[in-house]
Amino acid sequence: AGSRAGEDMRTEISTAAAFVTRLLRAAGGVGEEQLRCFRECLQEAMHEHYKHHWFPLVPSKGSGYRCIRINHKMDPLIGKAAGMIGLSHERLFQLLPSELTLWVDPFEVSYRIGEDGSICVLYESPQPGGKVAKQLESRTSCKEEWRIGRSSPSKSYNMMTVSS
Numbered sequence: 217a218g219s220r221a222g223e224d225m226r227t228e229i230s231t232a233a234a235f236v237t238r239l240l241r242a243a244g245g246v247g248e249e250q251l252r253c254f255r256e257c258l259q260e261a262m263h264e265h266y267k268h269h270w271f272p273l274v275p276s277k278g279s280g281y282r283c284i285r286i287n288h289k290m291d292p293l294i295g296k297a298a299g300m301i302g303l304s305h306e307r308l309f310q311l312l313p314s315e316l317t318l319w320v321d322p323f324e325v326s327y328r329i330g331e332d333g334s335i336c337v338l339y340e341s342p343q344p345g346g347k348v349a350k351q352l353e354s355r356t357s358c359k360e361e362w363r364i365g366r367s368s369p370s371k372s373y374n375m376m377t378v379s380s
Contacts, residue, residue, distance in 0.1 A: 224322070225263070225270050231325045231339040232284065232318055233258040236294060243311035250301040258297035262320065265293060275322040275343065284318040287331075 237255040240246050246254075262284075269278040284291045290298075290305045298308050318327045325339040 224272055225266060225320075227341075228320050228322065228325050228339065229259050229262045229266070232320045233262065235318065235325070235327065235338055236284075236312070239313070239316075240311055246301075246303070246311070250303075254297050254301050254303075257300040258293060261293045261296050266320070270322060272322040272343075275324070279319060279321050282320045284316075284320065286312055286314065286316040288314065 233255050236258060237251050240254065241251055266278075266282055269281045271277040284293060286294065286309075290308055294308065294312075295305055298305070303311075313329045315330050316327065319325065323341050323343050324337065326335050326337045328335045
């Protein structure tokens with residue numbers, strides 16, 4: 217199941233990498249070619265890191281291992297990808313939120329900016345086998361809140377798109 221599990225995490229990883237790339241793009245000062253390279257490097261690093269820690273049958277298993285975190289320390293996966301395009305950790309701290317948590321789990325990618333921010337879902341898909349994904353009513357789905365500064369997002373799409 218190892219290689220198949222690896223194949224199954226592409227959507228989640230590309231969603232997460234696209235989100236971090238969008239945060240960098242929004243901050244400005246990073247060229248499109250650098251951003252493209254950053255996104256590819258980050259996806260590759262995540263794929264390598266998660267390879268043996270992806271459990272579609274038990275999506276929460278290994279969640280801490282897959283969590284991407286910036287909290288006065290730069291997440292090593294983001295740091296590695298940024299290094300590939302010549303961005304220092306100091307520069308990253310200027311460009312990205314000082315506190316960001318990104319959970320990359322089978323069937324769901326979500327994030328929180330700040331320690332007390334609401335948890336926002338970037339991507340979710342139903343789990344195979346008839347199990348209903350965990351109820352989201354208790355959590356705010358605020359895919360676009362960081363960008364438009366209000367918490368009434370459009371619910372007309374399931375997944376973030378990134379324009380290249």
